[in-house]
Amino acid sequence: MNEELDSQLSAMFDDELAPAECELLARRLSRDEQLKARWGRYAVIGAAIRSERGVLDAALAGRVSAVILAEPALAAAQGARRAPARWWQPLAGAAVAVGVAVGSVLWLRAQAPFTAAPPSAHLTATVSVPAAAVLSAAAAGAADSYVVPRAPAVRAMVPSTELANYVVAHSVFSSPVGRRNLLSAFMASESGTAAEEPPVEPEGNVR
Amino acid sequence: MSADASDLSLVRRVQRGDKGAFDALVLKYQHKLVKLVMRYVRNPAEAEDIAQEAFIKAYRALPQFRGDSAFYTWLYRIAINTAKNAVVSRDRSPIEYDLDRNTEESYDMQGRMKDSETPEGLVLTEEIRSTVNAAIDALPEDLRTAIVLRELEGLSYEEIAAAMACPVGTVRSRIFRAREAIDRRLREVFEGGLGRAEELG
C-alpha cells in the first residue's frame, strides 16, 4: 500500500487536502476500488467513534451505484469513460440498448461465456434462446390470473422463472447450511435491480 | 484550505461524467444521511430507501449544483425534502410481524426488536464498534487524541494543532496513522481472519 497516497486520502477525507491535490486524488479514487474501499472504511471508523445512531447498510452504497450505472453519465461528451468492470455493467448496458426484456432462459448474472465473446455476441446468444418458452408454458399451465409484467429493459438480469424452479427444486436436496445460503442469495438477488424500476408503486405489491 | 475542496473535486468529476466519483460521495455520506432521515421515519429499511432515493435525486440534480454551498449542505436539503415527501405520501402502516404474540418468550424479543427500530436504539453494531474501540484503546495517546478530536469533536487540523501544541503536519500524520492502525484491525475482521478477529485484544 502506498503510504503517501493513503495519507493524502486521509487528509482529503477530512477536507484538509489542497484543492490541486484533491483533483488528482479524486480522479484516482473514482477508479481505484481498493482505495474506495479504504475511503469507505474511514467513514465507518468515524461513525463508530461517534457511536452514530444510524443504520449503516453496505447495500445502500451498492444500490445507489447500481442505479447510477444505469443512468446516463451527466456529461459524457468526452467519450465513454471506463468505469471499473463490474458484473452488472455490460449486461445492463447491452440490455438497455437492445431492449431485451423478460425472456432469457438464464439468468441472474450471466457470466462471461466460455468462449470469450464480446458483450454484443453474448447478448445475441442470450436472445437466441426462445424467449417465449417460460411465458407460453405459463399460459398453458393453470394460471389463476395471467398478467404479463411489462418489465423494464434492465430485467434481463433478473433470474428467470425457470431458474427459480430449479433453485427451489434443488434446495430440497441441499445440506441445511448450503440450502440456506442458496435460498438467501436467491431471495436477495433482486437488490441490485430493484431500485432501477420506475418509482411508481405497483398496486398490491408489498415488500 | 478551501472548505469543501475535497467534495467539490469529486462533484466536478461526476459532473463531467465520471460515475465512480459519485460512489466515493455516497460512501462518505451514507451514514450521515441515513441518520438524518431516521429523524423522520422510524423504520430503518424505509430510512435506507429514502436515503437511496435522495442520493439518486442528488445525482440527477448534480448538473445544477454550482458549489454555492457545501455539497453536504445541498445533499442534506435534498434528503430532508425526500423524507418529508415520503412521510406525507406514505399511505400504509409499516409492516409488523404479529407471529410472536402467542409465545411468551417472543414478547421479549418482539419488544427488543421494536426498541431497535427507534432512533435511540440504533447504533453501530457491537462487533465493529468494539473492534474500532479496542483499536483506539491500543493507540499511543497522541494518535488517539488526534483521531478523537477529529471524529468525535469535529475539529479542523488547525484547531487540533492548537489544542495539541504541535504543527498541522503532525496532526495530519497522527490522524492518518491512527486510521491506519484502526483500519488494519477492521480489515483483519473483514477478511475473515479467523482466530484473529475473534481474539482481538
Next chain:
Amino acid sequence: MSASERFIALTLAWTVAGAALAGEASPERTPVGETSPESTPAQKTSLDQAPAHKTSLESAPAQKTSPESAPAQWLERMNRALTTRNYDGTFSHWHGGQVEMLRIIHRVQDGTVSERLASLDGSGREFIRAGPSLTCYLPDKRTVLVEQRPPQESLVGFPAVNDQTASFYDIREVTHTRLNRRSTHVITVSPKDEYRYGYRLWIDDSTAMPLKTQLCDRRGHVIEQIVFASLTLPAHIPDSAFKPDVSTAGFQWLRNESGPPAPAAATLAWNAMRLPPGFRMAARSAQTLPGSADPVDHLVFTDGLASVSVFVEAQRREQADQPAVPESAAVGSSSAFSTVIDGHKITAVGEVPPDTVRFIASQLKAEEPAAVSSRRR
C-alpha cells in the same frame, strides 16, 4: 430446554466481510447499549475472555486433543438443530458486496416442516415451505411459484456427513470463542480440491445453531456470509407466522399441482459418465416443475456436504433447431450451468464452484435403463 437456550439475543451481525471486499459499510440495526470510546475496556474484556464459558454440552471437545470425529459431530449436531428445531431469526446475508437482511422462521410440528424465508429489505421475495408444498413469492416478477413435492420426501434429502466426506474435506475445530455474547465452537471445513467450497461455522455451544457462517473458496477467502442478528427458539410458533407479507393481487400463479408423473422407467435413463472426486448420485426423480407440463428428470449428486442437482428436459420442438449455447449463472456463490446434449436441455445447479456444475452437466449421457444400475454407485 433452558430459558437461555430458548432466547438468544444476539447483538452484532456486522457483516464485516462485506465492507472490506466491497468497500462499503454495513452494520445493522441492533439493540446495543450506549458505548463511547471511554468505555472500551469493558468491551475489550468481554472479547478477551472468549473461551471462558464452558457449556452444558457433555461432549464439548477440548481443542487439539479431541478425537478427529469431534468436529464432524458438531456439524451433525448443527444439521440436526437446523432441521429439527423451532427457530425464528433475523440474519444478514452478504455476498459480492451486497448485504441483505432476511428473516427465517422454522418449525417442526407433528413431523411436518414449515419454513419461511423472507427478504426484509430488498426484493420482498419470500419462500415458504409447508410440508410438501414449496411456494416462492416473487413480487418483482409478479409471480408465485408453487411446487408440490412428494410427501414422503418431507424430512429427507439433505446429505449426511460421513467418512467419504472426511476424505474430501479437512474438518477441524479451530477455536472456541465468543460471538454475540454466546460461546461458540468454530469449525472449519476446508475442501481438499477445487470442486467444492469450504465453510467456517460458529456453532452455538448450547443449541448447536450456527450463529455465523462463512462460505469460503479454495484459498480460504470468504465469498458469502450469514450472521444472525437475533434468534429465538420458541416452543411454539403459530401458523400465522407462515403467511406471506406479499399481496398477490394480479400475480400469475405457476403450479405443478398435477403432481409428479410416474417414474419414467421406459424412457432414457440419464447418468453422469464421470463425476468430480467424491461425488455420487444420491437421488433421482421424475417430476414436473411449476408452469410446465413437461416432465423433468432430476438427478442429485452429493459429496456429503455439497450437492448438485441436474435437470434434464427434452428440448421443445421449437427449440430444436436453436444452436446449443451453454450458459452460466450464479445465485450468490452457488452456480448453475446449462447446455444441450442429445436434444435435451441439461441444467446443473448447486452450491459449488462454477467448474463443478459445468463438469457434471457436460458428463451427462442417456443410457439404456439396464445399464444404469451397474453404474449408479
